[in-house]
Amino acid sequence: MKITVFAATGGIGRCVVDQALAAGHEVTAVVRDPGKVPSTVRAIRADLSEVDPNALEEAVSGADAVLSGLGPRNARQAGITSQGTAAIVAAMKATGTRRLLVVSAAPVSTTPSPGRPNPPRHDPAEGVIMRNLLTPIVKRVLRDHYADLAKTEDMLRASGLDWTSVRPPRLTDKPLTGRYRTAIEQNIRRGAFIPRADVAHFMLASIDDPATFGHAVGIAT
Template sequence: MRLTVLAATGRVGRHLLAQALEGGHEVTAVVRDPAKLGEWRERDGVRVVPVDLSAAGAERELRAAVRGADAVLSGLGPVGKAGVGVAESGTRAVVAAMREAGTRRLLVVSAAPVGTVPSPGRPHPPRHDPGEGPVVRHLVTPLVKRVLRAHYADLARMEDVVLASGLDWTVVRPPRLTDRPLTRRYRIAYGQNLRGGASVGRADVAHCMLHAVDDPGTVGQVIAVAS
């Protein structure tokens, strides 16, 4: 398949890039700074497109990156305070570029707590996620949401953009991300978080996304993934 990976130098994006190449796919890597790709720039099957997704007019540069792709996979998300807002604005640019290019399949990474975060498109979300146990519901999630309030608000607005896009979308919501190696032993659930799912490796999130690309059952679905 021909895949476009957004934020390919990010901590999830690097796994998407590596696993896609190992699977024999042709990959277009969308990055802000191509120098950060290192050895990947020299690999066969990689086309590098430098785009600042936070810049105005990014969708114009993205058209060539998404045109002809079988799927676009986004590891885009806020990193640090300076990055808050990039998930929404970058995804908005990607959606616009995909519509113009006629590319339909979009998969994005969000986060487990986002299902209970208000957004313009969903001002009154459920107070609690049905998949959470009492400790997570009353202790862990409220604490994490206070600390990362702006980050989750950005991801919630990003989800609004995706759900309203009219594309063949899938939203993947992991809990706390770790750097553990690829295990392929993870659980998924549709429409709610996973009981006891406190963490998952970024490599396994990438694996889940890549395996969802051509699974029609994941289109139009919010999927939780956790170890």
Template sequence: MKLTMVAATGGIGRHLVEQAVAGGHDVTAVARRPRDLPDGVRAVAVDLARPDMRALASAIRGADAVLSALGPRNPRADAGITSRGTRAIVTAMQAEHVRRIIIVSAAPVGPVAVPGRPKPPRHDPGDGIFMRYLGAPLTRAMFGRHYADLAMTEQILRDSGLEWTVSRPPKLTDKPLTGRYRTALNRNIRGGFSVPRADVAHHMLAMMDQPETIKQIVGIAS
């Protein structure tokens, strides 16, 4: 498949690129400063904080799918980049008639309200007692602006008319790829407190062949 990877040199993005190349896919890597990419990968420099729409459209043109690991380097200081960047990606995809997009969000986002979803559930249905009453509220208190931006990002996809999927992992680690993780549609994973970035990338690639994940939110955890 012909794939466009956004934020291709970040924590999850570099795994997406490496695993896609190993799987024989034709990869275009989008990053602010593309570097250290595998041989044969087409690199396109785009700063998603201030996107060059012409360059972004050229990166997306002809793709079978876009996989985005876009997120802030510092969740407290850089909140806002994910929704702004995703809006630009969606606009470019619509202009180029590319339909499939898979993005990374985060497990605590479900109960966060946005204008298009003013009364979300009070708790994620997959969370246990600890996460409902301590873990998730604490992380939202610490990174509230970041999670509000991710919730807005998800709303942008819901309104896009595209064939979208949202991956919601919990705490990300740099442990090596295992290929062993749990997933669930429209809920977090009970007792799932972390997952390797490499496994999130592995699952994002796998979902390209899973039509049941289209227009769904997918929880993932070890």
């Protein structure tokens, strides 16, 4: 299978690349510094904050799936996910590439956006402490980030592509377990953590799963 990975040197992106190579897939990595990816990976230099449409179309053309772990490295990069995803969607439409999986976040299930101004006030999986204490604090601290992810999901819903948005809770760097829970269009009850490697594992496993097409999927251990 031919897989294109955006943010391939980020936490989840590195896991996607490593696991895809181990599974025998042909990987194209879209990165700022090609020297940071394995020599067995086809690397295309691109910066999604300064989009080059030709480079992105080259990267996604012929891909069976495009996987994106794009996200801000700091508060100054708020907005990079929706900006970069818009460029990825445009490149995929231009080349006829259809399958797209992106990393979002659990709090987006209740974050309003222009295309979804009245989301549920609470996620069905939230317990009392999560609903009344933890989620409000996290959403207040990372307000701009979650607003951008919600805008990104708006783009996916309007894209016409076979998309999946993966909504993990707090990410860790623990090793791959392959043991996690998922739910369509809601978060995971008592699901507070998940290793980045498990998010990558789910994304790769879901490429050919039509049950995930056109949906946000909650995931947690």
